[in-house]
Amino acid sequence: MSDQSTEAQQELEEAAKDMPAPAEDYIIEIEEMHKWYGEFHVLKDINLHVNRGERIVICGPSGSGKSTMIRCINRLEEHQRGRIVVDGIELTEDVKKIETIRREVGMVFQHFNLFPHLTVLENLTLAPIWVRKTPKKDAEQLAMEYLEKVKIPEQAEKYPGQLSGGQQQRVAIARSLCMQPKVMLFDEPTSALDPEMIKEVLDTMIELAKTGMTMLVVTHEMGFARTVADRVIFMDGGEIIEQNEPEEFFHNPQSDRTKLFLSQILAH
Amino acid sequence: MSEEATQSVFRVKHDADRHEDMPPPRTEVGVIGWLRKNLFNSWFNSLMTLLAIWILYKFIPPIVDWFIISAQWADAPPEVCKEVSGACWPVIYEKYRLVIFGRYPYEEHWRPLIGVLILIGVVGFSTNRKFWRPWLGLVWLGGLAAFFAIMWGGFLGMKLVPNNLWGGLPLTLLLGLVGVTVAFPISILLALGRRSQNVPLIRALCVGSIELIRGVPLITLLFMASFMLPLFMPTGVSIDEVLRAQVAIILFTAAYLAEVIRGGLQAIPKGQYEAADALGLNYWQAQRKIILPQALKISIPPIVNTFIGIFKDTSLVAIVSLTDLLFAARSAIADPEWRAFFVEIYIFIAVIYFCFTFFMSRYSQYLERVLDTGHGARR
Numbered sequence: 331m332s333d334q335s336t337e338a339q340q341e342l343e344e345a346a347k348d349m350p351a352p353a354e355d356y357i358i359e360i361e362e363m364h365k366w367y368g369e370f371h372v373l374k375d376i377n378l379h380v381n382r383g384e385r386i387v388i389c390g391p392s393g394s395g396k397s398t399m400i401r402c403i404n405r406l407e408e409h410q411r412g413r414i415v416v417d418g419i420e421l422t423e424d425v426k427k428i429e430t431i432r433r434e435v436g437m438v439f440q441h442f443n444l445f446p447h448l449t450v451l452e453n454l455t456l457a458p459i460w461v462r463k464t465p466k467k468d469a470e471q472l473a474m475e476y477l478e479k480v481k482i483p484e485q486a487e488k489y490p491g492q493l494s495g496g497q498q499q500r501v502a503i504a505r506s507l508c509m510q511p512k513v514m515l516f517d518e519p520t521s522a523l524d525p526e527m528i529k530e531v532l533d534t535m536i537e538l539a540k541t542g543m544t545m546l547v548v549t550h551e552m553g554f555a556r557t558v559a560d561r562v563i564f565m566d567g568g569e570i571i572e573q574n575e576p577e578e579f580f581h582n583p584q585s586d587r588t589k590l591f592l593s594q595i596l597a598h
Numbered sequence: 599m600s601e602e603a604t605q606s607v608f609r610v611k612h613d614a615d616r617h618e619d620m621p622p623p624r625t626e627v628g629v630i631g632w633l634r635k636n637l638f639n640s641w642f643n644s645l646m647t648l649l650a651i652w653i654l655y656k657f658i659p660p661i662v663d664w665f666i667i668s669a670q671w672a673d674a675p676p677e678v679c680k681e682v683s684g685a686c687w688p689v690i691y692e693k694y695r696l697v698i699f700g701r702y703p704y705e706e707h708w709r710p711l712i713g714v715l716i717l718i719g720v721v722g723f724s725t726n727r728k729f730w731r732p733w734l735g736l737v738w739l740g741g742l743a744a745f746f747a748i749m750w751g752g753f754l755g756m757k758l759v760p761n762n763l764w765g766g767l768p769l770t771l772l773l774g775l776v777g778v779t780v781a782f783p784i785s786i787l788l789a790l791g792r793r794s795q796n797v798p799l800i801r802a803l804c805v806g807s808i809e810l811i812r813g814v815p816l817i818t819l820l821f822m823a824s825f826m827l828p829l830f831m832p833t834g835v836s837i838d839e840v841l842r843a844q845v846a847i848i849l850f851t852a853a854y855l856a857e858v859i860r861g862g863l864q865a866i867p868k869g870q871y872e873a874a875d876a877l878g879l880n881y882w883q884a885q886r887k888i889i890l891p892q893a894l895k896i897s898i899p900p901i902v903n904t905f906i907g908i909f910k911d912t913s914l915v916a917i918v919s920l921t922d923l924l925f926a927a928r929s930a931i932a933d934p935e936w937r938a939f940f941v942e943i944y945i946f947i948a949v950i951y952f953c954f955t956f957f958m959s960r961y962s963q964y965l966e967r968v969l970d971t972g973h974g975a976r977r
Contacts, residue, residue, distance in 0.1 A: 406872055425880075433878040443873035447891050447971055456887060457877035489971040509877060 342557040350542045352384035363412030387555040390565035404435045436506030440518040442498045444490035451486040476504040496527030516547040689939040693930040700765020700926035710768040765921025774909040777847035785855030811853035819846040824918035862897030902962035
């Protein structure tokens, strides 16, 4: 977390300079959104507007609703009140609209969720072939391009079970990118990884950020937040407590809960 | 000192310090070691080993004697057989065609023989994973059409043989194979239906039919299909008897398989569904490409278990007067001259059943092995 070596720190600062600026129109609009699990009010009055190309890091203690919030954006979770509009389409019960939005929104999971019965290449080409109706040849070519980008083209014919955790997560990122989404959601992408594999996944995400991708990242990697984020959001108890640019957020937190959280996470 | 030199110094030292390879203790290797380790490693195991040896000693020699040594092997009339103390194998030379082909006209037995070979051929063909393509369904349709054509006859100078005269192995294979292959897709739909949360009506329908069919014995289903169904039919309309039994077997198998497959579906982690959803796959795409391939793979052992059970349960069609393999065997030894040698006949059909079920069992183990892509233990 905070105790990264100065060398790594410098590397991150270098990377921070390359980040393109976000545009000024909203790709995601969340307004007065509420969600309940049964009686439990898990998300309370969420308001969030995301610019095209903006990179947002969402942090907060476990159980604060941060994963649930981003999972509402591609309807893995259903919200009960309020509005979510993604790229001009409002999320409703309409299955066609949900499928359209899911095509444009990629997601990377904590536990990778690769398809273990398919090779890496098949994992990458499945959705383009079946959802986008891309011809197999083109889909494979695209998949190889993205495998190059995440630096594991030589693993294309292997099964996920034969790869390390870090490699699997990079494959998962490439799999999402193969759908050429407009937004990428990351749900604690490094939390299930061994420490020595975290960096390779973060590097991949930094490269992705440089391409101007809109990213919403739930993570505890504060170094990553400093480098990449245009905005850091702090959630607690199902609410957005505070949001700010990373510099301000880390050096000048406003609420007590944010201060407490930061002191806990940056203490060691 | 260079790094290389240091290493070589260490290597020499290491080599000098090395212990000589010694042979392992006598008790660890060879026959004696194996015996000690596996059969006599505690007083309880020693006791068990001795008990097992005693049982084998008591049972194996008489079995070998009855089956082989004292058995009558050469063809002989039943009177000769009555004199020998062992098995009377001539009864099988005499009756095997009746057992295998049942009441099918004797001089036409080459036709059910070809029929059986066609069915076995289709199954054998389907065991190759390369052929698991949509057109494999056409191969099955073609194979069954050829089977029915040659069994029914009535063309090319072949005598017409209605299916109430079919029997023995062809009938058993037909009921078993068609039962399993038609029930399989139905069971998948039932299992998916039972798990669909969004459509309560379909769910209730699937749960209802599974529980109802699974809750009654196969005999009852066969009996109802055979004797009750005609009562509800308008006069003049009759459904073929073999077909009625076949439908009962299909329904029964589908209900059992549906629960087996549901078990497999439940074992698939939620993350797989979420990943499929997040990529924009619709329900059927996700099921077909992601969920079912994995769920069916982990269900292979219980699926094959069900297949084997159903294959043997086809013998229950005797209750509705269909001459399956078992019933044909019983008819064959109705002959008073050979009646005394029913054990040999039952052993004969037991061997036939075993050949087919053992093949299924081995094939399922092979499938499990080749479909393993190394997940589970590792992630």
